Amino acid sequence: MAKTLEQLVYDFFRGLPAYTTDMEDTVKAIIDGFDQPVIKKKGAIITELAPPNKDFWFLCDGYLKEIYKNPFLNEDALFNFIPPSNVFVNEDSLFYNKRPQHYYKAYTDVAIASLSNEKFQKIKSKYPAIIKLYLSGTAEIQKNRRARLLMLRMSNTQDRIDWVRNRRGELYKIMDRVTLAQYIGVSRASLYRAFDKTGKSQF
Amino acid sequence: MSYDKDYDIIYEGLAQHVYLETSEDVQVLRSLAKRFSVRIFKEGDALWELSANSGQLHFILSGAFAEYLMDGRVPHLLRFYSKNRFAYSEDLILYSTRPATYTTCLVEARVASIPAGALAEYLMKEKLGGQLLTSLIELSMTEYRNTTYEMLQTSGIHRIHAAIEQFPDVLNLIPRKELADYLGISRASLFRSLKQLEHGKDAGTISV
Numbered sequence: 001m002a003k004t005l006e007q008l009v010y011d012f013f014r015g016l017p018a019y020t021t022d023m024e025d026t027v028k029a030i031i032d033g034f035d036q037p038v039i040k041k042k043g044a045i046i047t048e049l050a051p052p053n054k055d056f057w058f059l060c061d062g063y064l065k066e067i068y069k070n071p072f073l074n075e076d077a078l079f080n081f082i083p084p085s086n087v088f089v090n091e092d093s094l095f096y097n098k099r100p101q102h103y104y105k106a107y108t109d110v111a112i113a114s115l116s117n118e119k120f121q122k123i124k125s126k127y128p129a130i131i132k133l134y135l136s137g138t139a140e141i142q143k144n145r146r147a148r149l150l151m152l153r154m155s156n157t158q159d160r161i162d163w164v165r166n167r168r169g170e171l172y173k174i175m176d177r178v179t180l181a182q183y184i185g186v187s188r189a190s191l192y193r194a195f196d197k198t199g200k201s202q203f
Numbered sequence: 204m205s206y207d208k209d210y211d212i213i214y215e216g217l218a219q220h221v222y223l224e225t226s227e228d229v230q231v232l233r234s235l236a237k238r239f240s241v242r243i244f245k246e247g248d249a250l251w252e253l254s255a256n257s258g259q260l261h262f263i264l265s266g267a268f269a270e271y272l273m274d275g276r277v278p279h280l281l282r283f284y285s286k287n288r289f290a291y292s293e294d295l296i297l298y299s300t301r302p303a304t305y306t307t308c309l310v311e312a313r314v315a316s317i318p319a320g321a322l323a324e325y326l327m328k329e330k331l332g333g334q335l336l337t338s339l340i341e342l343s344m345t346e347y348r349n350t351t352y353e354m355l356q357t358s359g360i361h362r363i364h365a366a367i368e369q370f371p372d373v374l375n376l377i378p379r380k381e382l383a384d385y386l387g388i389s390r391a392s393l394f395r396s397l398k399q400l401e402h403g404k405d406a407g408t409i410s411v
Contacts (some may be wrong), residue, residue: 152354
């Protein structure tokens with residue numbers, strides 16, 4: 001049976017390195033603060049994150065594409081690929097009170113739930129430990145970004161493909177080739193050449 | 204340079220990360236700035252090492268550093284720290300665990316540092332404390348985002364441009380071989396791109 005929002009959010013916070021058992025009440029307050037999930041169909045833009053949204057969003061089910069405008073090619077391109085049980089936000093709005101440079105698109109049907117910034121602030125005033133969880137959650141996203149940076153610095157396309165297959169297996173299995181090429185920062189032609197060269201198929 | 208001048212610069216750096224409402228806030232932040240101690244780093248000196256078990260928050264007054272992430276036994280250049288930037292290991296500051304990265308001096312530097320313990324005191328006791336660390340972590344996350352933009356460019360020239368935008372001195376900080384690794388392109392491709400930049404329309408603005 002699929003996990004409930006409560007179980008998913010609880011598991012997420014319990015998995016953070018900063019989590020300690022005395023934060024149980026804080027996590028309970030966070031869970032209570034979440035609205036019920038909404039469903040978005042595959043291909044839909046997550047318009048709920050239109051500016052000036054500073055809320056915290058939890059991806060309960062499905063996969064999201066995080067898209068940005070590539071300033072060099074002046075086109076929208078994949079920035080990140082988000083698996084279920086992750087938090088996502090408008091970084092520009094939340095951190096700097098600016099118009100977001102990124103938007104989210106459902107890669108599959110998705111279920112998303114929000115914790116409003118107003119509720120977050122209320123929880124913070126009663127449960128200051130939420131700051132530690134916030135910092136820890138942010139630091140974990142950073143760790144993922146820096147790990148991916150190492151992959152993006154590999155000069156060989158095949159090495160990048162292998163990195164995704166070995167270290168992001170869940171994403172590798174679900175991404176189509178166009179998305180995979182964007183995720184590893186190579187052209188589609190380079191990706192196809194790499195698959196042709198090894199004689200391996202993606203799946 | 205006098206220490207008073209250093210403290211003013213550290214204070215200005217800190218003040219960019221908190222919202223100062225009252226004169227008391229200013230006083231508290233000034234006294235935090237005065238708890239930093241200044242040290243000189245020579246080329247090759249470590250700002251923090253993999254074996255470190257106590258963290259510090261550093262503010263670079265001059266010079267430059269490079270942070271390396273270990274992947275197995277291989278170090279990979281992750282990012283640069285230069286003048287007026289804060290540098291720290293999240294592992295040491297947030298979790299008091301051994302860091303996954305180490306940071307080395309590239310250009311002789313003066314650095315102001317405060318131990319994590321003294322910083323934690325400020326973070327816990329002062330109302331602006333929570334703001335400071337939150338803002339520093341968010342800034343760091345934005346820097347990783349910007350570096351990811353660099354690396355998502357499929358063309359070598361675009362990567363160089365994006366890297367220069369983020370770290371204007373990048374072409375002069377590290378040897379070409381390391382620069383090619385940092386940009387994720389072959390040395391041949393780096394030299395071709397640099398030549399193109401030299402002869403192209405950007406020659407006037409980029410010194411290669």
